Amino acid sequence: MAIRERLSGNEAVAYAMKQINPDVVAAFPITPSTEIPQYFSAYVANGEVNTEFIPVESEHSAMSACIGAQAAGGRAMTATSANGLALMWEMLYIASGARLPIVMACVNRALSGPINIHNDHSDSMGARDSGWIQLYSESSQEAYDNMLMAHRIAEHPDVLLPVMVCQDGFITSHAIENIELLEDEKVKEFVGEYKPAHYLLNKENPIAIGPLDHFTHYFEHKRQQAEAMRNAKKVILEVADEFYKLTGRKYGYFEEYKTDDAEVCIVVLNSTAGTAKFVVDKMREEGKKVGLVKPRVFRPFPAPEIAGALARFKAVAVMDKADSFNAAGGPLFTEITSAVLAHGATGPKFINYIYGLGGRDVKADDIEFIYNKLLEIAAPGKVDSIYNYIGVRE
Amino acid sequence: MNYEYKLYEPTWCPGCGNYMIRTALKMALEGLGIEPHEAVIVSGIGQAAKMPHYIKINGFNGLHGRAIPPAIGIKLSNKNLKVIVESGDGDSYGEGGNHFIHGIRRNIDIAHFVHNNQIYGLTKGQASPTTAMGHKTTLQYDGVKIEPIQPLALALTMGAGFVARGFSGDIQRLVSLMKEAINYKGYALVDILQPCVVWNKVNTFSWYRDRVYYLPDDYDYTNKKEAMEKALEFGDRIPIGILYKVEKETYGDKFDFIKKGLPLVDRELNPLDAEKLMNEFI
Numbered sequence: 001m002a003i004r005e006r007l008s009g010n011e012a013v014a015y016a017m018k019q020i021n022p023d024v025v026a027a028f029p030i031t032p033s034t035e036i037p038q039y040f041s042a043y044v045a046n047g048e049v050n051t052e053f054i055p056v057e058s059e060h061s062a063m064s065a066c067i068g069a070q071a072a073g074g075r076a077m078t079a080t081s082a083n084g085l086a087l088m089w090e091m092l093y094i095a096s097g098a099r100l101p102i103v104m105a106c107v108n109r110a111l112s113g114p115i116n117i118h119n120d121h122s123d124s125m126g127a128r129d130s131g132w133i134q135l136y137s138e139s140s141q142e143a144y145d146n147m148l149m150a151h152r153i154a155e156h157p158d159v160l161l162p163v164m165v166c167q168d169g170f171i172t173s174h175a176i177e178n179i180e181l182l183e184d185e186k187v188k189e190f191v192g193e194y195k196p197a198h199y200l201l202n203k204e205n206p207i208a209i210g211p212l213d214h215f216t217h218y219f220e221h222k223r224q225q226a227e228a229m230r231n232a233k234k235v236i237l238e239v240a241d242e243f244y245k246l247t248g249r250k251y252g253y254f255e256e257y258k259t260d261d262a263e264v265c266i267v268v269l270n271s272t273a274g275t276a277k278f279v280v281d282k283m284r285e286e287g288k289k290v291g292l293v294k295p296r297v298f299r300p301f302p303a304p305e306i307a308g309a310l311a312r313f314k315a316v317a318v319m320d321k322a323d324s325f326n327a328a329g330g331p332l333f334t335e336i337t338s339a340v341l342a343h344g345a346t347g348p349k350f351i352n353y354i355y356g357l358g359g360r361d362v363k364a365d366d367i368e369f370i371y372n373k374l375l376e377i378a379a380p381g382k383v384d385s386i387y388n389y390i391g392v393r394e
Numbered sequence: 395m396n397y398e399y400k401l402y403e404p405t406w407c408p409g410c411g412n413y414m415i416r417t418a419l420k421m422a423l424e425g426l427g428i429e430p431h432e433a434v435i436v437s438g439i440g441q442a443a444k445m446p447h448y449i450k451i452n453g454f455n456g457l458h459g460r461a462i463p464p465a466i467g468i469k470l471s472n473k474n475l476k477v478i479v480e481s482g483d484g485d486s487y488g489e490g491g492n493h494f495i496h497g498i499r500r501n502i503d504i505a506h507f508v509h510n511n512q513i514y515g516l517t518k519g520q521a522s523p524t525t526a527m528g529h530k531t532t533l534q535y536d537g538v539k540i541e542p543i544q545p546l547a548l549a550l551t552m553g554a555g556f557v558a559r560g561f562s563g564d565i566q567r568l569v570s571l572m573k574e575a576i577n578y579k580g581y582a583l584v585d586i587l588q589p590c591v592v593w594n595k596v597n598t599f600s601w602y603r604d605r606v607y608y609l610p611d612d613y614d615y616t617n618k619k620e621a622m623e624k625a626l627e628f629g630d631r632i633p634i635g636i637l638y639k640v641e642k643e644t645y646g647d648k649f650d651f652i653k654k655g656l657p658l659v660d661r662e663l664n665p666l667d668a669e670k671l672m673n674e675f676i
Contacts, residue, residue, distance in 0.1 A: 028489075029517035029533070038520075038533055045535030055533055057523065058459065058489045083457055087489075112457055115439065 002247070003181040009172035012140040012179055013079065013105045013165070014039035016147035018049055019187035022103075023074030023194075026054040026065035028084060031117045032169040033107035036079035059084035063091035063102075070100040071209050073199030075151065077102065081169055082109035085123045089130070095162045096131025096225065098209050101154030102162040104132075105147065108270065108321075109169040110358045118359020119169040121269065125322040125331045131225055133163040133232055134299040136269045140177045142296075143167040145249060148182070151191050152239045158231040168271040170359070182247065190246060229300045236297055253302035254295040256309065258284060262291030264374035265310065265348075267336060268319040269295055272355070272362055279367040290371045295332070303339035310336070311345035314378035317370045321356045329387050330354050349383050353390045366390050397429045400450035411562035411588025411599075412441060415509055416449060418565050419480070422572035423451075433476040436465040438490060440516045441590075442482035442509030459489030462497040465504050472657045473646055476576055477503070483510040487523040487543045494545075498552040498581055503644045505575040505582045508545065509562075511590035512597045519593035529596055546625035546637060549583045550618065555642035556582035557621065559634050561606045562589070563599060567634065574636060580644045587632070602632070609635035616640050 007015065014036050017025065025044075027037035037055070044053045052069075056062045059080050066076035080088065085106060095102050106124050110116040124134060133153060137143040143165060150163040167173055182190070198207050213221060233253075240251040255273075258280050259265060266276055273294035283290045293309060295302075310316050318337075320330025328334065333352035340350070353370055356362045370390065377383055399420045406412045423433060430451040437443035439458035446453025452475075456464055461479045469477045479486075486494055486508045497506075512529075514520040519532035524545065528537040549557045556578045560568040568586065575582035587606065589599040613635070614620060621638035646652045655661065 029514060029520050031517060034517045034520075041533045041535060055521065057491070115455060 003183065005179050005181050006176050007140055007144075007179045008035075008174050008176050009137075009140040009143045009167045010035040010107065010174065011039060012144040013147055013167070014043070015181065016144050016187075017077055018043045019182070019184050020075075020077070020148070020151060020191050021049045021188075022051055022077045024052045024054065024066065024069035024076040025078060026056050026062045026069070026076070027078050027080070028056050028059045028062050030059065030081050030084040032109055032173045033079045033081040033084070033105065035173070036105055036107070059087040060091060063088040063095065066102045067091060067095050067098065067100055070095070070102050071098065071200050073196050073202070075194040077104065079105040079107065081107045082111050082123045085127060086111060089127070092127055092130040092132060092162075094210065097221070099160040099225070099228070100162060101151070101160055103147070103150040103154055104162065104164045105143075106164045106166045107169045107173045108166050116358040117169075119171055119321070120357045120359065121166075121320070121322040122357075124164060124166045127164070128299060128331060131161065131229070132299060133159075133161055133229070134297070135163065135165050136296055136298060137165065137167040137172065138271055138273045138294060140167070140172055140175070141179045141249075143172060144179060144181065145243065145247070145251065146296075148187060148191060149239050149243055149251070151194070153232060153235050155194055156231075156235045157197065159228050159235050161225070161228050161232060166270065171271040180247070186246065190243070233300050233302065251296060253297045253305050254293050254309070257292040257294065259291035259293065259309075261289055262313060263289040263378050264315045264317075264371060265291045265293055265313045266317050266319060266367065266370060266374075267293045267295065267310070267332065269298070269321065269332065272319065272321065275362060275364055276367050279364050279371065282364070283368065283371055288371070288375060290374075298332075298335075301335055301339065304343045306336060307339045307343035307345045310340060311347050313348045314380070315351070315374040316348045317351050317353055317374055319353045319355050319370070323354050323357065327387075349377050351377070351383055351386055351388060353388050355390045357392075360391050362391060396427045397424065399423060399430065402448045402450070404444065404448045406441060406444075407592050409589070409591040410441070411511060411590070412445075412509060414562040414565055415442075415507070415568070415586055415588060416445065418562075418568040418572055419445070419478075419507070420449060421565070421569045422576065425569065426573055426576060428476055428576070432474070433478060434468055436461045436468065436477065436479050438481045438485040440482040440485045440514075442480060443485055445480040459485055459491075460493065461485065462490060462493035462506070466497065466500065466502045469502050469504055470646065470652065470658065472659045473503075473652065474657050477505070478576065479504055479506040481508060482515070482522070483508060483512060483524045483545075484514050484522040487545055491523070491543070495548070495552055498549055498554045500645045501553075501555065501580045501642055503579055503581070503646060505572070505578070506584070507572065507575070508583065508585045509588050510545070510585050511588045511594055513590045513594040515590045515593050526596070532593070544626060544628070545583070545585050547622060550622050550625055550638060554583055554638070555580045555640050556636070557625065557638040558582070558584045558636045559632070560584050560586040561602055561634050562586055563603050564634075567608070571636065574639075578639070580642050605630060605632045606634045607631055609633050609637070
């Protein structure tokens with residue numbers, strides 16, 4: 001019987017970490033993820049976990065310590081936000097390149113400068129090509145569930161890649177929501193023991209991690225890494241299926257909401273999907289055929305699947321809570337439109353809205369405005385502007 | 395007084411040592427007759443690093459731990475500016491520790507005021523690099539297990555020419571320390587002890603007040619050995635004042651093109667001058 005609780009996103013993630021009971025957690029405080037190591041350090045102090053907790057002097061050191069721990073055969077976890085993630089940057093590539101399945105909670109916050117502590121996705125989107133698997137979470141429930149599935153995906157022998165579980169800073173991390181938790185024993189059984197095939201200090205098989213890798217082999221290693229990311233697609237679904245049998249909660253690459261007969265659709269990540277569902281319900285009552293697609297897995301990018309899902313709509317708006325500053329749309333928009341083109345879906349017209357940067361509130365009215373814009377385009381009308389911003393003074 | 399510095403409403407807690415340090419800074423700048431356009435405050439991230447928000451002056455607020463490098467860039471491009479770094483113990487000695495060390499080696503003419511409350515205030519009470527061993531915090535439930543930084547001793551071993559310690563509870567002396575540091579030609583460190591009234595219940599105002607004492611008038615601040623002894627004195631008694639001060643050649647003075655003439659920012663670049671030089675080779 002599942003445990004009914006009320007937890008914030010940060011509490012939910014820290015609780016998942018307690019149940020996972022990793023060997024090492026290394027972290028440095030940064031708003032809004034500070035609470036995660038803070039709650040976790042209480043579990044350590046109370047003897048509720050057997051983890052070695054390392055309060056380091058910077059996020060670079062946090063990721064480095066996790067890399068060392070994981071390379072030595074341990075299970076390592078950390079949590080960070082914004083510039084903490086940015087300071088980890090070069091180490092993110094070491095973790096993925098050395099194929100170390102570390103799990104990180106990323107509580108999304110806007111990158112400096114100027115300094116801002118509120119939510120957008122510029123931090124994890126900036127790390128999108130660092131070789132980490134990225135899972136996004138609408139609620140504290142999804143953050144908790146994604147954390148429990150993360151190790152299973154990361155440590156699968158066909159994958160061996162680090163995983164980043166993202167949730168919206170403050171909106172999800174600090175809001176208390178109803179949540180269903182699994183019993184400790186079930187988590188223990190589901191996550192399982194970490195038994196790496198290769199690790200440091202193994203007297204049977206001494207290895208070196210990260211030595212010089214010239215043009216004779218580097219490319220092959222990167223090709224293997226790319227293949228691992230492709231393999232992750234299969235593993236993510238297998239783990240989700242097992243998780244569904246355990247909990248009754250279904251996860252895929254993305255969630256579709258009221259899309260069956262929808263003519264137009266919004267694609268949006270994380271907590272804003274919750275606001276969008278409210279708007280979909282309201283507009284559905286008014287007889288408008290609107291739907292929502294909420295990606296959960298951004299890395300690996302489910303290109304053919306998402307292109308297939310979007311092909312049937314007349315018009316699609318992709319909402320990005322990060323700007324690529326490329327004069328050609330946000331990161332989610334460019335990924336989706338390129339997937340659609342590559343996989344031959346010619347039906348829908350696409351527009352992009354950058355929204356909510358630095359924690360700017362996105363209102364139901366904003367989302368309704370976008371749906372109405374899409375309905376105009378589907379009427380049929382024409383797309384007068386592909387790249388747009390909403391909720392900003394111009 | 396040429397100018398009265400305007401202050402803005404801060405978000406610091408009532409009783410925070412930062413208020414006193416800001417008052418001292420304002421008095422030091424006004425006392426030296428420095429106008430807001432003649433100085434710049436550079437900071438990182440933290441409660442102390444909010445200083446540029448709360449006093450009307452040129453300000454550069456960058457990233458956590460990274461105040462020193464932009465301060466170096468600012469001073470080299472405009473040597474006429476008085477460059478002051480205001481940041482906390484975490485910012486300066488933790489994440490910025492490497493910049494602290496190498497900034498001293500470079501000896502740029504900047505004043506570095508470190509608000510040292512021996513705790514992370516902004517992120518709510520975790521141990522900073524100066525938190526004592528055994529001190530229990532919101533993160534270190536069983537107490538801090540690693541040795542604290544000894545900032546003044548570290549600065550001395552790195553070769554800093556001006557090393558001082560102040561206390562936020564004595565504004566008059568803090569003002570004179572700040573003035574001396576601003577006027578010093580080269581890197582000047584003032585480690586300023588201040589209480590964090592919310593997150594540090596160990597090193598309180600009275601904890602500092604009962605321990606600090608002023609270096610006697612006959613103290614020889616040019617004696618490095620003695621300075622090192624004073625720098626390591628941090629327990630029942632904590633010396634306040636200039637521990638060490640000697641003249642040293644600044645980084646800017648090592649290069650004629652910086653030392654002589656206008657600040658780099660005011661110089662006109664004339665590519666045609668390069669043509670003359672090139673013609674010599676043709």
